[in-house]
Amino acid sequence: MKGRLPNFLFLFFLIITFFILFSILEAYSTLITISEVEPLPGRSSITYLLSKYTGSHGRFNFMVETRSVRLQPTGAYVNSAVITLYWSVESPPGQNGRNFIISVRLYDDEGRSLTSGSVTVCLLKSTNSGSYTITLSNTNIDDVAKVETSIRDDGHWC
Amino acid sequence: MMKKTLIIFIFIILITTTLAYSTAIYVGDLGQLGASEKTPVAKYNLRVYSVSITVENNQITSITITVASSIPGNYNIYARVTSGSCSATATWNNVDLSTQRTLSSSLTPQCSYTPPGAAVEVGGEPV
Numbered sequence: 255m256k257g258r259l260p261n262f263l264f265l266f267f268l269i270i271t272f273f274i275l276f277s278i279l280e281a282y283s284t285l286i287t288i289s290e291v292e293p294l295p296g297r298s299s300i301t302y303l304l305s306k307y308t309g310s311h312g313r314f315n316f317m318v319e320t321r322s323v324r325l326q327p328t329g330a331y332v333n334s335a336v337i338t339l340y341w342s343v344e345s346p347p348g349q350n351g352r353n354f355i356i357s358v359r360l361y362d363d364e365g366r367s368l369t370s371g372s373v374t375v376c377l378l379k380s381t382n383s384g385s386y387t388i389t390l391s392n393t394n395i396d397d398v399a400k401v402e403t404s405i406r407d408d409g410h411w412c
Numbered sequence: 413m414m415k416k417t418l419i420i421f422i423f424i425i426l427i428t429t430t431l432a433y434s435t436a437i438y439v440g441d442l443g444q445l446g447a448s449e450k451t452p453v454a455k456y457n458l459r460v461y462s463v464s465i466t467v468e469n470n471q472i473t474s475i476t477i478t479v480a481s482s483i484p485g486n487y488n489i490y491a492r493v494t495s496g497s498c499s500a501t502a503t504w505n506n507v508d509l510s511t512q513r514t515l516s517s518s519l520t521p522q523c524s525y526t527p528p529g530a531a532v533e534v535g536g537e538p539v
Binding site (some may be wrong): 395 | 421465467476478525530532537
């Protein structure tokens with residue numbers, strides 16, 4: 255019995271050692287899998303806010319919708335945005351349409367404004383859609399977490 | 413004699429491995445495992461270049477997005493359109509984002525496009 259005890263302890267020790275080594279190697283291979291094979295999310299989602307405006311001036315009604323927004327990249331940087339609008343504008347006789355201010359603003363993950371731009375456009379009552387380019391300062395596309403458009407009545411006929 | 417040598421050998425392996433592992437974690441100052449400066453974790457940034465909605469009879473019927481990723485690979489992509497209290501989601505599975513991709517899908521339910529507008533969230537994760 256005395257002769258067998260060390261053998262038993264030795265086997266027990268070997269098994270424990272095997273499990274410890276196996277666990278360490280398993281953990282290490284998991285680290286490699288996580289860090290090198292499957293990329294982790296830096297930014298996994300981006301939000302676009304497409305605005306719609308309805309209003310009136312006297313008996314004349316206006317409706318302007320943002321139908322699409324396209325960021326124009328040069329390499330990794332965005333320097334303009336193209337907005338496509340659809341509208342329905344009523345105007346008094348002698349007036350072609352109504353001026354509206356179209357804006358776009360880019361935000362980062364913390365909600366800080368990265369860049370913005372706007373353009374005043376005359377939306378004609380004779381047509382109902384068009385695309386407009388808004389110039390932005392150079393912004394890294396990977397910093398952009400939110401793109402927000404807005405439409406404001408300029409208050410003038412055109 | 414043989415047994416003692418083996419025990420000592422295993423002890424040395426154990427101590428060395430433990431020291432190496434604990435040193436790696438200590439030196440890396442890890443906020444997350446595997447993210448030390450020497451072994452940077454690959455992080456992907458989804459890039460959404462354009463969002464376009466189709467509106468028919470004041471209902472948002474479909475969506476088109478142009479999407480890319482900072483790390484090429486296959487991704488599952490979704491676009492969630494929210495207008496007022498209505499929400500509709502389109503999904504694309506196993507999309508190869510080694511280059512920019514334009515994805516289109518019809519939306520169900522069809523939400524009314526009401527002021528102040530619609531929010532479109534585009535997201536994705538590696539397959």
